[in-house]
Amino acid sequence: MTEVLFYHLTESTLEDALPGLLERSVGRGWRAIVQTGTEERRDALDQHLWTFRDDAFLAHARSNEPYPAEQPILLTTDDDNPNQANIRFLVDGASPPDLGAYERAVFLFDGHDAGQVDAAREHWKVMKSAGHDVTYWHQTPDRRWERKA
16 A cells, blocks of 8 residues: 655745655655645746755656656646656645555645645545555654654
């Protein structure tokens, strides 16, 4: 079964946390998909990943651009997996597709947004009942991740 991680953002924003997680995924040789809830959020993350650090960027594309199958990181609002990603990130309450084709799925949710917290709780129940290996990670005050469940 797919390893499913829930990251509860309490000390940093998605824009702060996501690039590091994507860098580690690509560093493992994995391809990644980031599924957002809206096209506007997808497009904002697209811009952010090109400029998040002065000395680095993450090669990526949006799913509505040419050659999605060639991309190491693909930003999408859809359920498909054209780049044969190993890991799928779900942000801003995006509803997951069947996660059986992935080695890992990561739900990142804003702990200050009640709607995202509620959606994460529901996704947790569904993933757990589907038999996935589910873990919950909470941010410490120094922005490190601590496993809670």
